[in-house]
Amino acid sequence: MPEGHTIHRIARDHQKWFAGQNLIVTSPQGRFSDEAAVVSGKKLREVTAHGKHLFYHWNKNLIGHIHLGLYGKFRVHKNPPPEPRGAVRVRMIGLTKGFDLNGPNCCELVTKAAHDKLRLRLGEDPLREDVSRETVWQKMQRSRSAIGSLLLNQSVIAGIGNVYRAEILFLLGIHPQLPANELTRGQFDQLWDLTVQLLQVGVKHNRIITAGFDGAGKVPKGLRAAERLNIYKRSECPRCNAPIKTWSLANRKMYACSVCQTLD
DNA sequence: TTGATTGTTACCGG
DNA sequence: TCCGGTAACAATCA
Structure with a gap:
Protein backbone atom coordinates (compact mmCIF):
# COMPACT_ATOMS: atom_id res chain seq x y z
CA MET A 1 0.00 0.00 0.00
CA PRO A 2 2.49 2.64 1.03
CA GLU A 3 4.77 5.12 -0.61
CA GLY A 4 6.69 7.66 1.46
CA HIS A 5 3.79 10.05 1.94
CA THR A 6 1.75 7.33 3.69
CA ILE A 7 4.57 6.48 6.05
CA HIS A 8 5.20 10.11 6.99
CA ARG A 9 1.50 10.60 7.54
CA ILE A 10 1.43 7.59 9.84
CA ALA A 11 4.48 8.85 11.73
CA ARG A 12 2.80 12.22 12.21
CA ASP A 13 -0.46 10.65 13.40
CA HIS A 14 1.20 8.16 15.72
CA GLN A 15 3.41 10.88 17.17
CA LYS A 16 0.29 12.92 17.90
CA TRP A 17 -1.77 10.05 19.27
CA PHE A 18 0.78 7.95 21.14
CA ALA A 19 4.03 9.80 21.92
CA GLY A 20 4.56 10.44 25.61
CA GLN A 21 2.27 7.56 26.57
CA ASN A 22 2.99 4.23 28.17
CA LEU A 23 1.51 1.99 25.48
CA ILE A 24 0.36 -1.55 26.08
CA VAL A 25 2.12 -3.60 23.43
CA THR A 26 1.06 -7.14 22.62
CA SER A 27 1.45 -9.62 19.80
CA PRO A 28 -1.89 -11.43 19.53
CA GLN A 29 -0.70 -13.90 16.88
CA GLY A 30 2.87 -14.12 18.11
CA ARG A 31 5.96 -13.43 15.99
CA PHE A 32 6.65 -10.34 18.08
CA SER A 33 5.86 -11.70 21.53
CA ASP A 34 9.24 -11.31 23.22
CA GLU A 35 9.83 -7.89 21.73
CA ALA A 36 6.35 -6.71 22.69
CA ALA A 37 7.01 -7.64 26.33
CA VAL A 38 10.23 -5.61 26.32
CA VAL A 39 8.54 -2.34 25.41
CA SER A 40 5.04 -2.80 26.82
CA GLY A 41 4.28 -0.26 29.53
CA LYS A 42 7.36 1.81 28.71
CA LYS A 43 6.97 5.38 27.58
CA LEU A 44 7.07 5.91 23.81
CA ARG A 45 9.25 8.98 23.23
CA GLU A 46 8.92 9.71 19.55
CA VAL A 47 7.81 8.35 16.18
CA THR A 48 9.93 9.16 13.13
CA ALA A 49 10.05 8.18 9.47
CA HIS A 50 12.74 7.88 6.84
CA GLY A 51 11.52 6.91 3.39
CA LYS A 52 9.20 3.96 3.82
CA HIS A 53 10.57 3.02 7.24
CA LEU A 54 8.95 3.85 10.60
CA PHE A 55 10.80 4.14 13.91
CA TYR A 56 9.22 4.02 17.37
CA HIS A 57 11.71 5.39 19.89
CA TRP A 58 11.15 3.97 23.39
CA ASN A 59 14.54 5.04 24.55
CA LYS A 60 17.89 5.80 23.03
CA ASN A 61 18.83 2.19 22.43
CA LEU A 62 15.41 0.58 22.06
CA ILE A 63 13.74 1.38 18.78
CA GLY A 64 10.86 -0.34 17.04
CA HIS A 65 11.46 -0.64 13.31
CA ILE A 66 8.50 -1.23 11.00
CA HIS A 67 8.46 -1.58 7.23
CA LEU A 68 5.09 -2.23 5.60
CA GLY A 69 6.32 -3.73 2.35
CA LEU A 70 3.61 -4.35 -0.18
CA TYR A 71 0.90 -5.56 2.15
CA GLY A 72 1.53 -4.15 5.59
CA LYS A 73 -1.45 -2.37 7.07
CA PHE A 74 -2.30 -0.41 10.22
CA ARG A 75 -5.82 -0.51 11.56
CA VAL A 76 -6.49 2.29 14.02
CA HIS A 77 -9.24 1.70 16.56
CA LYS A 78 -10.79 3.43 19.54
CA ASN A 79 -10.55 1.83 22.94
CA PRO A 80 -11.52 -0.78 23.76
CA PRO A 81 -9.99 -2.53 20.74
CA PRO A 82 -12.02 -4.99 18.65
CA GLU A 83 -11.16 -8.65 18.16
CA PRO A 84 -7.95 -8.94 16.13
CA ARG A 85 -8.59 -9.43 12.42
CA GLY A 86 -6.27 -11.75 10.53
CA ALA A 87 -2.68 -12.27 11.59
CA VAL A 88 -2.09 -9.25 13.83
CA ARG A 89 1.65 -8.98 14.29
CA VAL A 90 1.62 -6.28 16.93
CA ARG A 91 -1.06 -4.33 18.76
CA MET A 92 -0.39 -1.08 20.60
CA ILE A 93 -2.96 0.52 22.86
CA GLY A 94 -2.71 4.09 24.13
CA LEU A 95 -4.94 6.28 26.28
CA THR A 96 -7.84 6.71 23.89
CA LYS A 97 -6.93 4.70 20.82
CA GLY A 98 -4.59 2.09 19.49
CA PHE A 99 -3.69 0.16 16.37
CA ASP A 100 -3.19 -3.31 14.97
CA LEU A 101 -0.45 -4.04 12.45
CA ASN A 102 -0.94 -6.78 9.86
CA GLY A 103 1.38 -8.12 7.19
CA PRO A 104 4.46 -5.93 7.58
CA ASN A 105 7.59 -6.80 5.69
CA CYS A 106 9.51 -5.99 8.84
CA CYS A 107 8.59 -5.51 12.49
CA GLU A 108 11.46 -5.69 14.96
CA LEU A 109 13.24 -4.05 17.87
CA VAL A 110 16.63 -2.63 17.02
CA THR A 111 19.47 -0.88 18.82
CA LYS A 112 20.56 2.66 18.08
CA ALA A 113 23.52 1.26 16.16
CA ALA A 114 21.29 -0.89 13.94
CA HIS A 115 18.91 2.03 13.43
CA ASP A 116 21.76 4.28 12.35
CA LYS A 117 23.19 1.63 10.05
CA LEU A 118 19.82 1.13 8.42
CA ARG A 119 19.38 4.85 7.87
CA LEU A 120 22.84 5.10 6.34
CA ARG A 121 21.68 2.61 3.72
CA LEU A 122 18.77 4.83 2.83
CA GLY A 123 19.01 7.75 0.46
CA GLU A 124 17.67 11.27 0.83
CA ASP A 125 14.06 11.56 1.93
CA PRO A 126 12.33 14.54 0.26
CA LEU A 127 9.96 14.77 3.24
CA ARG A 128 12.65 15.09 5.91
CA GLU A 129 14.00 18.42 7.04
CA ASP A 130 17.60 17.17 6.99
CA VAL A 131 17.36 16.34 3.29
CA SER A 132 20.19 17.22 0.88
C1' DT B 1 -8.82 -20.49 -7.82
C1' DT B 2 -5.84 -17.14 -10.20
C1' DG B 3 -3.37 -13.20 -10.93
C1' DA B 4 -1.93 -8.80 -9.66
C1' DT B 5 -0.03 -5.79 -6.35
C1' DT B 6 1.62 2.01 -4.03
C1' DG B 7 8.05 -3.30 -1.77
C1' DT B 8 12.63 -5.11 -0.57
C1' DT B 9 16.40 -8.16 -0.63
C1' DA B 10 19.71 -11.70 -2.12
C1' DC B 11 22.00 -13.77 -5.63
C1' DC B 12 23.93 -14.48 -10.15
C1' DG B 13 26.10 -13.28 -14.52
C1' DG B 14 27.96 -9.87 -17.69
C1' DT C 1 32.12 -2.36 -8.82
C1' DC C 2 28.20 -1.40 -11.30
C1' DC C 3 24.07 -2.94 -13.31
C1' DG C 4 20.08 -5.70 -14.95
C1' DG C 5 17.41 -9.82 -14.38
C1' DT C 6 15.24 -13.24 -11.46
C1' DA C 7 13.21 -15.33 -7.56
C1' DA C 8 11.48 -15.31 -2.91
C1' DC C 9 8.62 -13.45 0.62
C1' DA C 10 4.60 -11.03 2.58
C1' DA C 11 -1.30 -10.61 2.64
C1' DT C 12 -5.38 -9.23 0.35
C1' DC C 13 -8.76 -8.62 -3.16
C1' DA C 14 -11.11 -8.52 -7.64
Missing part, protein backbone atom coordinates in the same frame (compact mmCIF):
# COMPACT_ATOMS: atom_id res chain seq x y z
CA ARG A 133 19.34 17.72 -2.76
CA GLU A 134 23.02 17.93 -3.68
CA THR A 135 23.63 14.38 -2.49
CA VAL A 136 20.92 13.13 -4.83
CA TRP A 137 22.28 15.18 -7.72
CA GLN A 138 25.76 13.74 -7.20
CA LYS A 139 24.47 10.17 -7.10
CA MET A 140 22.54 10.72 -10.31
CA GLN A 141 25.57 12.26 -11.97
CA ARG A 142 27.55 9.14 -11.18
CA SER A 143 24.98 6.65 -12.46
CA ARG A 144 24.31 5.41 -15.96
CA SER A 145 21.16 3.61 -14.78
CA ALA A 146 17.82 4.61 -16.22
CA ILE A 147 16.24 7.47 -14.30
CA GLY A 148 13.11 5.32 -13.90
CA SER A 149 15.25 2.77 -12.12
CA LEU A 150 17.02 5.26 -9.85
CA LEU A 151 13.76 6.83 -8.70
CA LEU A 152 12.79 3.50 -7.15
CA ASN A 153 16.22 2.95 -5.66
CA GLN A 154 15.72 3.67 -1.97
CA SER A 155 19.43 4.25 -1.43
CA VAL A 156 19.23 7.26 -3.77
CA ILE A 157 15.82 8.77 -2.95
CA ALA A 158 13.92 7.22 -0.06
CA GLY A 159 10.15 7.29 -0.31
CA ILE A 160 9.21 7.20 -3.99
CA GLY A 161 7.20 4.18 -5.16
CA ASN A 162 5.85 2.93 -8.43
CA VAL A 163 2.99 5.44 -8.70
CA TYR A 164 5.02 8.60 -8.04
CA ARG A 165 7.75 7.34 -10.36
CA ALA A 166 5.39 7.11 -13.32
CA GLU A 167 3.60 10.37 -12.50
CA ILE A 168 6.71 12.48 -11.92
CA LEU A 169 8.43 11.40 -15.14
CA PHE A 170 5.24 11.97 -17.12
CA LEU A 171 4.71 15.47 -15.71
CA LEU A 172 8.26 16.43 -16.66
CA GLY A 173 8.18 14.74 -20.06
CA ILE A 174 11.22 12.63 -19.22
CA HIS A 175 11.64 9.19 -20.74
CA PRO A 176 12.08 6.58 -17.99
CA GLN A 177 15.00 4.94 -19.80
CA LEU A 178 17.05 8.16 -19.90
CA PRO A 179 20.40 7.49 -18.22
CA ALA A 180 20.44 9.43 -14.95
CA ASN A 181 23.78 11.08 -15.74
CA GLU A 182 22.26 12.62 -18.87
CA LEU A 183 19.80 14.71 -16.86
CA THR A 184 20.62 18.41 -17.02
CA ARG A 185 20.92 20.31 -13.78
CA GLY A 186 17.77 22.16 -14.76
CA GLN A 187 15.86 18.94 -15.30
CA PHE A 188 17.09 17.56 -12.01
CA ASP A 189 16.05 20.65 -10.08
CA GLN A 190 12.61 20.48 -11.66
CA LEU A 191 12.39 16.81 -10.80
CA TRP A 192 13.42 17.38 -7.22
CA ASP A 193 11.08 20.33 -6.65
CA LEU A 194 8.16 18.41 -8.12
CA THR A 195 8.94 15.35 -6.03
CA VAL A 196 9.00 17.37 -2.81
CA GLN A 197 5.80 19.17 -3.76
CA LEU A 198 3.86 16.03 -4.70
CA LEU A 199 4.97 14.09 -1.63
CA GLN A 200 3.95 16.98 0.61
CA VAL A 201 0.55 17.10 -1.04
CA GLY A 202 0.34 13.35 -0.47
CA VAL A 203 1.01 13.69 3.25
CA LYS A 204 -1.45 16.53 3.65
CA HIS A 205 -4.31 14.80 1.84
CA ASN A 206 -3.30 11.25 2.72
CA ARG A 207 -3.43 10.18 -0.91
CA ILE A 208 -1.48 10.52 -4.10
CA ILE A 209 -2.73 13.48 -6.14
CA THR A 210 -0.76 14.40 -9.25
CA ALA A 211 -3.50 15.54 -11.64
CA GLY A 212 -6.04 18.36 -11.76
CA PHE A 213 -3.89 21.13 -10.26
CA ASP A 214 -4.93 24.58 -11.43
CA GLY A 215 -2.53 27.32 -12.52
CA ALA A 216 -1.86 28.34 -8.93
CA GLY A 217 -1.07 24.76 -7.98
CA LYS A 218 -4.18 24.48 -5.85
CA VAL A 219 -5.08 20.92 -4.99
CA PRO A 220 -8.36 19.76 -6.55
CA LYS A 221 -11.11 18.39 -4.36
CA GLY A 222 -13.67 15.67 -4.85
CA LEU A 223 -11.81 13.79 -7.55
CA ARG A 224 -12.29 10.07 -7.96
CA ALA A 225 -9.25 7.86 -7.56
CA ALA A 226 -8.67 7.50 -11.32
CA GLU A 227 -8.88 11.27 -11.81
CA ARG A 228 -6.16 12.05 -9.30
CA LEU A 229 -3.49 10.48 -11.51
CA ASN A 230 -2.30 11.22 -15.05
CA ILE A 231 -0.77 8.07 -16.37
CA TYR A 232 -0.52 5.28 -13.82
CA LYS A 233 -2.68 2.36 -14.98
CA ARG A 234 -4.07 4.38 -17.85
CA SER A 235 -4.08 3.38 -21.51
CA GLU A 236 -4.23 6.82 -23.14
CA CYS A 237 -2.25 9.97 -22.49
CA PRO A 238 -4.48 12.66 -20.93
CA ARG A 239 -2.45 15.31 -22.75
CA CYS A 240 -2.20 14.00 -26.32
CA ASN A 241 -4.33 10.83 -26.35
CA ALA A 242 -1.43 8.77 -27.62
CA PRO A 243 -1.23 5.21 -26.29
CA ILE A 244 0.57 4.72 -23.02
CA LYS A 245 3.34 2.17 -23.14
CA THR A 246 4.03 -0.22 -20.29
CA TRP A 247 7.06 -2.37 -19.59
CA SER A 248 8.98 -3.70 -16.64
CA LEU A 249 11.65 -1.38 -15.25
CA ALA A 250 13.50 -2.17 -12.02
CA ASN A 251 11.14 -5.09 -11.55
CA ARG A 252 8.01 -2.93 -11.51
CA LYS A 253 5.53 -1.92 -14.15
CA MET A 254 6.43 1.37 -15.81
CA TYR A 255 3.88 3.59 -17.57
CA ALA A 256 4.93 6.27 -20.06
CA CYS A 257 3.38 8.23 -22.92
CA SER A 258 4.78 7.13 -26.28
CA VAL A 259 4.71 10.73 -27.54
CA CYS A 260 5.20 13.08 -24.56
CA GLN A 261 8.13 11.16 -23.09
CA THR A 262 10.86 10.63 -25.63
CA LEU A 263 14.58 10.07 -25.37
CA ASP A 264 16.60 13.20 -26.26
Whole structure:
Protein backbone atom coordinates (compact mmCIF):
# COMPACT_ATOMS: atom_id res chain seq x y z
CA MET A 1 0.00 0.00 0.00
CA PRO A 2 2.49 2.64 1.03
CA GLU A 3 4.77 5.12 -0.61
CA GLY A 4 6.69 7.66 1.46
CA HIS A 5 3.79 10.05 1.94
CA THR A 6 1.75 7.33 3.69
CA ILE A 7 4.57 6.48 6.05
CA HIS A 8 5.20 10.11 6.99
CA ARG A 9 1.50 10.60 7.54
CA ILE A 10 1.43 7.59 9.84
CA ALA A 11 4.48 8.85 11.73
CA ARG A 12 2.80 12.22 12.21
CA ASP A 13 -0.46 10.65 13.40
CA HIS A 14 1.20 8.16 15.72
CA GLN A 15 3.41 10.88 17.17
CA LYS A 16 0.29 12.92 17.90
CA TRP A 17 -1.77 10.05 19.27
CA PHE A 18 0.78 7.95 21.14
CA ALA A 19 4.03 9.80 21.92
CA GLY A 20 4.56 10.44 25.61
CA GLN A 21 2.27 7.56 26.57
CA ASN A 22 2.99 4.23 28.17
CA LEU A 23 1.51 1.99 25.48
CA ILE A 24 0.36 -1.55 26.08
CA VAL A 25 2.12 -3.60 23.43
CA THR A 26 1.06 -7.14 22.62
CA SER A 27 1.45 -9.62 19.80
CA PRO A 28 -1.89 -11.43 19.53
CA GLN A 29 -0.70 -13.90 16.88
CA GLY A 30 2.87 -14.12 18.11
CA ARG A 31 5.96 -13.43 15.99
CA PHE A 32 6.65 -10.34 18.08
CA SER A 33 5.86 -11.70 21.53
CA ASP A 34 9.24 -11.31 23.22
CA GLU A 35 9.83 -7.89 21.73
CA ALA A 36 6.35 -6.71 22.69
CA ALA A 37 7.01 -7.64 26.33
CA VAL A 38 10.23 -5.61 26.32
CA VAL A 39 8.54 -2.34 25.41
CA SER A 40 5.04 -2.80 26.82
CA GLY A 41 4.28 -0.26 29.53
CA LYS A 42 7.36 1.81 28.71
CA LYS A 43 6.97 5.38 27.58
CA LEU A 44 7.07 5.91 23.81
CA ARG A 45 9.25 8.98 23.23
CA GLU A 46 8.92 9.71 19.55
CA VAL A 47 7.81 8.35 16.18
CA THR A 48 9.93 9.16 13.13
CA ALA A 49 10.05 8.18 9.47
CA HIS A 50 12.74 7.88 6.84
CA GLY A 51 11.52 6.91 3.39
CA LYS A 52 9.20 3.96 3.82
CA HIS A 53 10.57 3.02 7.24
CA LEU A 54 8.95 3.85 10.60
CA PHE A 55 10.80 4.14 13.91
CA TYR A 56 9.22 4.02 17.37
CA HIS A 57 11.71 5.39 19.89
CA TRP A 58 11.15 3.97 23.39
CA ASN A 59 14.54 5.04 24.55
CA LYS A 60 17.89 5.80 23.03
CA ASN A 61 18.83 2.19 22.43
CA LEU A 62 15.41 0.58 22.06
CA ILE A 63 13.74 1.38 18.78
CA GLY A 64 10.86 -0.34 17.04
CA HIS A 65 11.46 -0.64 13.31
CA ILE A 66 8.50 -1.23 11.00
CA HIS A 67 8.46 -1.58 7.23
CA LEU A 68 5.09 -2.23 5.60
CA GLY A 69 6.32 -3.73 2.35
CA LEU A 70 3.61 -4.35 -0.18
CA TYR A 71 0.90 -5.56 2.15
CA GLY A 72 1.53 -4.15 5.59
CA LYS A 73 -1.45 -2.37 7.07
CA PHE A 74 -2.30 -0.41 10.22
CA ARG A 75 -5.82 -0.51 11.56
CA VAL A 76 -6.49 2.29 14.02
CA HIS A 77 -9.24 1.70 16.56
CA LYS A 78 -10.79 3.43 19.54
CA ASN A 79 -10.55 1.83 22.94
CA PRO A 80 -11.52 -0.78 23.76
CA PRO A 81 -9.99 -2.53 20.74
CA PRO A 82 -12.02 -4.99 18.65
CA GLU A 83 -11.16 -8.65 18.16
CA PRO A 84 -7.95 -8.94 16.13
CA ARG A 85 -8.59 -9.43 12.42
CA GLY A 86 -6.27 -11.75 10.53
CA ALA A 87 -2.68 -12.27 11.59
CA VAL A 88 -2.09 -9.25 13.83
CA ARG A 89 1.65 -8.98 14.29
CA VAL A 90 1.62 -6.28 16.93
CA ARG A 91 -1.06 -4.33 18.76
CA MET A 92 -0.39 -1.08 20.60
CA ILE A 93 -2.96 0.52 22.86
CA GLY A 94 -2.71 4.09 24.13
CA LEU A 95 -4.94 6.28 26.28
CA THR A 96 -7.84 6.71 23.89
CA LYS A 97 -6.93 4.70 20.82
CA GLY A 98 -4.59 2.09 19.49
CA PHE A 99 -3.69 0.16 16.37
CA ASP A 100 -3.19 -3.31 14.97
CA LEU A 101 -0.45 -4.04 12.45
CA ASN A 102 -0.94 -6.78 9.86
CA GLY A 103 1.38 -8.12 7.19
CA PRO A 104 4.46 -5.93 7.58
CA ASN A 105 7.59 -6.80 5.69
CA CYS A 106 9.51 -5.99 8.84
CA CYS A 107 8.59 -5.51 12.49
CA GLU A 108 11.46 -5.69 14.96
CA LEU A 109 13.24 -4.05 17.87
CA VAL A 110 16.63 -2.63 17.02
CA THR A 111 19.47 -0.88 18.82
CA LYS A 112 20.56 2.66 18.08
CA ALA A 113 23.52 1.26 16.16
CA ALA A 114 21.29 -0.89 13.94
CA HIS A 115 18.91 2.03 13.43
CA ASP A 116 21.76 4.28 12.35
CA LYS A 117 23.19 1.63 10.05
CA LEU A 118 19.82 1.13 8.42
CA ARG A 119 19.38 4.85 7.87
CA LEU A 120 22.84 5.10 6.34
CA ARG A 121 21.68 2.61 3.72
CA LEU A 122 18.77 4.83 2.83
CA GLY A 123 19.01 7.75 0.46
CA GLU A 124 17.67 11.27 0.83
CA ASP A 125 14.06 11.56 1.93
CA PRO A 126 12.33 14.54 0.26
CA LEU A 127 9.96 14.77 3.24
CA ARG A 128 12.65 15.09 5.91
CA GLU A 129 14.00 18.42 7.04
CA ASP A 130 17.60 17.17 6.99
CA VAL A 131 17.36 16.34 3.29
CA SER A 132 20.19 17.22 0.88
CA ARG A 133 19.34 17.72 -2.76
CA GLU A 134 23.02 17.93 -3.68
CA THR A 135 23.63 14.38 -2.49
CA VAL A 136 20.92 13.13 -4.83
CA TRP A 137 22.28 15.18 -7.72
CA GLN A 138 25.76 13.74 -7.20
CA LYS A 139 24.47 10.17 -7.10
CA MET A 140 22.54 10.72 -10.31
CA GLN A 141 25.57 12.26 -11.97
CA ARG A 142 27.55 9.14 -11.18
CA SER A 143 24.98 6.65 -12.46
CA ARG A 144 24.31 5.41 -15.96
CA SER A 145 21.16 3.61 -14.78
CA ALA A 146 17.82 4.61 -16.22
CA ILE A 147 16.24 7.47 -14.30
CA GLY A 148 13.11 5.32 -13.90
CA SER A 149 15.25 2.77 -12.12
CA LEU A 150 17.02 5.26 -9.85
CA LEU A 151 13.76 6.83 -8.70
CA LEU A 152 12.79 3.50 -7.15
CA ASN A 153 16.22 2.95 -5.66
CA GLN A 154 15.72 3.67 -1.97
CA SER A 155 19.43 4.25 -1.43
CA VAL A 156 19.23 7.26 -3.77
CA ILE A 157 15.82 8.77 -2.95
CA ALA A 158 13.92 7.22 -0.06
CA GLY A 159 10.15 7.29 -0.31
CA ILE A 160 9.21 7.20 -3.99
CA GLY A 161 7.20 4.18 -5.16
CA ASN A 162 5.85 2.93 -8.43
CA VAL A 163 2.99 5.44 -8.70
CA TYR A 164 5.02 8.60 -8.04
CA ARG A 165 7.75 7.34 -10.36
CA ALA A 166 5.39 7.11 -13.32
CA GLU A 167 3.60 10.37 -12.50
CA ILE A 168 6.71 12.48 -11.92
CA LEU A 169 8.43 11.40 -15.14
CA PHE A 170 5.24 11.97 -17.12
CA LEU A 171 4.71 15.47 -15.71
CA LEU A 172 8.26 16.43 -16.66
CA GLY A 173 8.18 14.74 -20.06
CA ILE A 174 11.22 12.63 -19.22
CA HIS A 175 11.64 9.19 -20.74
CA PRO A 176 12.08 6.58 -17.99
CA GLN A 177 15.00 4.94 -19.80
CA LEU A 178 17.05 8.16 -19.90
CA PRO A 179 20.40 7.49 -18.22
CA ALA A 180 20.44 9.43 -14.95
CA ASN A 181 23.78 11.08 -15.74
CA GLU A 182 22.26 12.62 -18.87
CA LEU A 183 19.80 14.71 -16.86
CA THR A 184 20.62 18.41 -17.02
CA ARG A 185 20.92 20.31 -13.78
CA GLY A 186 17.77 22.16 -14.76
CA GLN A 187 15.86 18.94 -15.30
CA PHE A 188 17.09 17.56 -12.01
CA ASP A 189 16.05 20.65 -10.08
CA GLN A 190 12.61 20.48 -11.66
CA LEU A 191 12.39 16.81 -10.80
CA TRP A 192 13.42 17.38 -7.22
CA ASP A 193 11.08 20.33 -6.65
CA LEU A 194 8.16 18.41 -8.12
CA THR A 195 8.94 15.35 -6.03
CA VAL A 196 9.00 17.37 -2.81
CA GLN A 197 5.80 19.17 -3.76
CA LEU A 198 3.86 16.03 -4.70
CA LEU A 199 4.97 14.09 -1.63
CA GLN A 200 3.95 16.98 0.61
CA VAL A 201 0.55 17.10 -1.04
CA GLY A 202 0.34 13.35 -0.47
CA VAL A 203 1.01 13.69 3.25
CA LYS A 204 -1.45 16.53 3.65
CA HIS A 205 -4.31 14.80 1.84
CA ASN A 206 -3.30 11.25 2.72
CA ARG A 207 -3.43 10.18 -0.91
CA ILE A 208 -1.48 10.52 -4.10
CA ILE A 209 -2.73 13.48 -6.14
CA THR A 210 -0.76 14.40 -9.25
CA ALA A 211 -3.50 15.54 -11.64
CA GLY A 212 -6.04 18.36 -11.76
CA PHE A 213 -3.89 21.13 -10.26
CA ASP A 214 -4.93 24.58 -11.43
CA GLY A 215 -2.53 27.32 -12.52
CA ALA A 216 -1.86 28.34 -8.93
CA GLY A 217 -1.07 24.76 -7.98
CA LYS A 218 -4.18 24.48 -5.85
CA VAL A 219 -5.08 20.92 -4.99
CA PRO A 220 -8.36 19.76 -6.55
CA LYS A 221 -11.11 18.39 -4.36
CA GLY A 222 -13.67 15.67 -4.85
CA LEU A 223 -11.81 13.79 -7.55
CA ARG A 224 -12.29 10.07 -7.96
CA ALA A 225 -9.25 7.86 -7.56
CA ALA A 226 -8.67 7.50 -11.32
CA GLU A 227 -8.88 11.27 -11.81
CA ARG A 228 -6.16 12.05 -9.30
CA LEU A 229 -3.49 10.48 -11.51
CA ASN A 230 -2.30 11.22 -15.05
CA ILE A 231 -0.77 8.07 -16.37
CA TYR A 232 -0.52 5.28 -13.82
CA LYS A 233 -2.68 2.36 -14.98
CA ARG A 234 -4.07 4.38 -17.85
CA SER A 235 -4.08 3.38 -21.51
CA GLU A 236 -4.23 6.82 -23.14
CA CYS A 237 -2.25 9.97 -22.49
CA PRO A 238 -4.48 12.66 -20.93
CA ARG A 239 -2.45 15.31 -22.75
CA CYS A 240 -2.20 14.00 -26.32
CA ASN A 241 -4.33 10.83 -26.35
CA ALA A 242 -1.43 8.77 -27.62
CA PRO A 243 -1.23 5.21 -26.29
CA ILE A 244 0.57 4.72 -23.02
CA LYS A 245 3.34 2.17 -23.14
CA THR A 246 4.03 -0.22 -20.29
CA TRP A 247 7.06 -2.37 -19.59
CA SER A 248 8.98 -3.70 -16.64
CA LEU A 249 11.65 -1.38 -15.25
CA ALA A 250 13.50 -2.17 -12.02
CA ASN A 251 11.14 -5.09 -11.55
CA ARG A 252 8.01 -2.93 -11.51
CA LYS A 253 5.53 -1.92 -14.15
CA MET A 254 6.43 1.37 -15.81
CA TYR A 255 3.88 3.59 -17.57
CA ALA A 256 4.93 6.27 -20.06
CA CYS A 257 3.38 8.23 -22.92
CA SER A 258 4.78 7.13 -26.28
CA VAL A 259 4.71 10.73 -27.54
CA CYS A 260 5.20 13.08 -24.56
CA GLN A 261 8.13 11.16 -23.09
CA THR A 262 10.86 10.63 -25.63
CA LEU A 263 14.58 10.07 -25.37
CA ASP A 264 16.60 13.20 -26.26
C1' DT B 1 -8.82 -20.49 -7.82
C1' DT B 2 -5.84 -17.14 -10.20
C1' DG B 3 -3.37 -13.20 -10.93
C1' DA B 4 -1.93 -8.80 -9.66
C1' DT B 5 -0.03 -5.79 -6.35
C1' DT B 6 1.62 2.01 -4.03
C1' DG B 7 8.05 -3.30 -1.77
C1' DT B 8 12.63 -5.11 -0.57
C1' DT B 9 16.40 -8.16 -0.63
C1' DA B 10 19.71 -11.70 -2.12
C1' DC B 11 22.00 -13.77 -5.63
C1' DC B 12 23.93 -14.48 -10.15
C1' DG B 13 26.10 -13.28 -14.52
C1' DG B 14 27.96 -9.87 -17.69
C1' DT C 1 32.12 -2.36 -8.82
C1' DC C 2 28.20 -1.40 -11.30
C1' DC C 3 24.07 -2.94 -13.31
C1' DG C 4 20.08 -5.70 -14.95
C1' DG C 5 17.41 -9.82 -14.38
C1' DT C 6 15.24 -13.24 -11.46
C1' DA C 7 13.21 -15.33 -7.56
C1' DA C 8 11.48 -15.31 -2.91
C1' DC C 9 8.62 -13.45 0.62
C1' DA C 10 4.60 -11.03 2.58
C1' DA C 11 -1.30 -10.61 2.64
C1' DT C 12 -5.38 -9.23 0.35
C1' DC C 13 -8.76 -8.62 -3.16
C1' DA C 14 -11.11 -8.52 -7.64
